[in-house]
Amino acid sequence: MRTVGDGDRPGLEALWQMFRHDLSEFDRSRPLPDGSFGRERLRAALVEPDREALLIVHEERVTGFALVRGLLGPCRVMSGFFVVRTARRTGVGAGAAHRLTAAHPGPWEIPFQEDNTAAGRFWRRVARRAAPGRWTEERRPVPGRPDLPPDTWIRLTVVGSPGDRRP
Template identity: 55%
Template structure:
């Protein structure tokens, strides 16, 4: 199993995270029905918030010297943190990197957590249920919530769990 390193992304990491964001957005376009803008980029408001908003934190995932993905956390000062965006490059998927990265990120911010994903994304469904079980045992829940401002798309699935303080 390859090693994964998780660290808070700084300004110098932003270009790498922006390129990873394009890969993430491309992958997600299959499930949310979005095409890129005329310049080939995708909606990036969450990317910008992750680096600029005080209640957000962007994490860069690396394997050796290579970027392997990212995790954006929001709600740092809220009772419940949200893993807002999570991405592992295709070449690192199904290696255990994703699970270990999520475990590290949530351990940095103990307490209640929520993660949303699209039910049509079978890989995400399996992954997030496994993550919740690994972190919280059977003490997690799942519910469907409408996507704000998008009545044309199916509801997101939200998983909720707690991570204990160490």
């Protein structure tokens, strides 16, 4: 994994569109008139001081991204995580998630849509490995979207060592 640099932004924006397209099945979002999905959360990840945007790289190719917020607070939140379809179920995403959580030990929250069964299996597997016996889940309403079912939020505490600080 590597931090997103200025030259990486066009590629990250393209991955964001794939991510938002995948999520549209669960959050019922639609593209804007120009055919793209909104980028507000992505832009915040690139400029806010308590956020981080990382590219997932496998075999020297970008295969996804991770967005984290809350780096300056008591709890980190996985605000976006995406792996291209050809790299799913290969261990690339799980490896990236484990490196990222280990780089920021302590409390984490990871939200996902319960209807997205693949995401649920993935994040529960990550939680079991990253924080054995130190994770829970709860349902929370989606802010401003009473028409959607509540999201599932996994809460975990990652115990790390000083050598685990790089994603």
